[in-house]
Each structure stands twice: as structure tokens, then as C-alpha cells.
Amino acid sequence: MLKFEFPATSKTLSDESPSVPISKLKPQTHGQVLCYPGKDLGTFSQRSKQLKEMGVKDIIFEGSSKVGNLGVIGKGCVSVVLKATLKGSDDIIALKCRRVDANRPTMKRDFELQKLANSFGVGPKAISATDDFFAMEFVDSIKIGKWLEKLKTRSSKKFLRKLIRDSLTQCFLLDQHGLDHGELSNPTKHILIRRDESRNLLPKVVIIDYESAGIGRKVSNLTSVASFFFLGGWQTDKIKRILAIPKGKAKMIALLKKYKKRPSPESFKKLMAYVRC
Ligand SMILES: Nc1ncnc2c1ncn2[C@@H]1O[C@H](COP(=O)(O)OP(=O)(O)O)[C@@H](O)[C@H]1O
């Protein structure tokens, strides 16, 4: 007799599921993430309450980083980022969870500045925030730093050109709106490259993490990222070779100086023409 063997009982499956409804979150299991780094769980119940207020349905402990045996999307100096869902939708969102040892009292500033970036089409879409959490669009992506590590001289010129054009255009938009990101001199972790539904990479980027951003100060988004690509970044030589940009820095430095002095569509266009993007 042929018999179908179920691979596991439903109990085992649900036990192993990375998705946990917020009513099932337990301090002894999930406190290490929700109150990261997990030595002080004193705010656990307060944090659970905030998740409820925000309408979070499930937390999905899945991602390439780990906290103990639980998967997370990423860890930063201020937060741990988790996958989650909101009530009434199955769409995955990214939930930034303030570290207990963070040097910031609230996630609301990060949220407000990202909403400002959203108003001109930059950054993951901000959804809501409390003191300890910030819900936003989840961007299926890889970090530009990781992608650049694998860059080869024979890599696609067309893709690289579009990727750099998109990165610099978004930096220009940030500059034009007076929003200085503050952490783009090494953008390896703060520029993400989007994937499509089949997880293929698109030449489209998303600039994340506005917690160090500011308005009303000198902006240096474009000059920082352009310097990283074309002056002092560790893949500068390869990028210039692929895009057939002349060796030597003098012309590039002069164009950046001009832009810095007068950040305008004209000085931006001149720079883009020189880097063939
Ligand atoms: N909206 C998002 N979608 C996908 N991954 C994200 C998102 N936001 C953050 N991440 C991941 O989480 C990591 C940490 O996020 P980040 O905003 O830099 O935190 P921090 O403010 O603590 O530095 C990022 O490097 C990235 O890998």
C-alpha cells in the first residue's frame, strides 16, 4: 500500500514557523531581540504594548543576521531590523526596533526625516513610529557594498551606469531639499539595491537610515557618494575602468568643487556627463 508520509505534524510546523503573532511574544524567548542586546528586559511589556498600538500582527524572525537562534534583517548601532506584518494585510514590512542601549531616546525623529525624504520620492516608505519602533516598507535588496565586492571589470556597463545614475540622482534630490543624510561618506550599508519579484537585481537603489540626518545644515549627500564612487572608494579604479572615465582626479575634483559651491541642476548635469551616467 502506498501511503503519503507527512513531513511533519502541524504542531512541529507551527513551532518552527518564524512568524509569531504579537500576543505570543515571550520575554524569555523574544526579549533578546525586542530588547536587544537583551540584558535588560524591563521595557518588554511596554514595547509589546507599542506593537499593539501600531497594529503589528506578526513578527517574522527571518533574515540573514541572527540574534541567538532568531533571524533578523539587520543590526545597526541604533536598532535591530525585523520583518513583520500589519493587521489587515499580508505584506511584509520592515520594523526598526530601538536598541535598549541606543544613544537616541526615540525613533520618531528618524520617522519624520524619512517621511520628508519620501515626500520627494527618496527612502523606504515610512508607515508609523513610536518611541521604540519604526514601521516602514520592506525593501527586498542587497547592500551596495556587498554588490561592489563582486564587481568585475567585465561587469555590465549598462547596469553600473544606471545604478550610479540612480544613486547620484537621489543624492541630488536630498541636497536640493536640504536634507543631509549624514552617513553617506561610506554608503556601503545605506544604499540598498532593489530586487524584483523574482529576486533579480534592478538598477534601482533605496537610501536608508535617516537617524543621523538633519535639515538646515550643510548638505553633502552628492559630494560624499560621488567621492566614494569616483575618488577614494575601494572600487573606484574598477568603476572608472568599466565606465571608461579618464584616469586622474583633477577634473572630477574641480566638478565636485563647482557643484559644492553652487548645487544646481546645471552643475549636477555637468558632473553626470563627465562620469558618463
Ligand atoms: N526598509 C528596509 N528594508 C530592508 N532592509 C532594511 C530596511 N531598513 C534597514 N534594513 C536593514 O537593516 C540594517 C540596519 O538598518 P539601519 O537603518 O542602518 O539601522 P541603524 O539605524 O541601527 O544603523 C541595514 O543595513 C539593512 O540591511
Ligand SMILES: [Mg+2]
Ligand atoms: Mg545604520
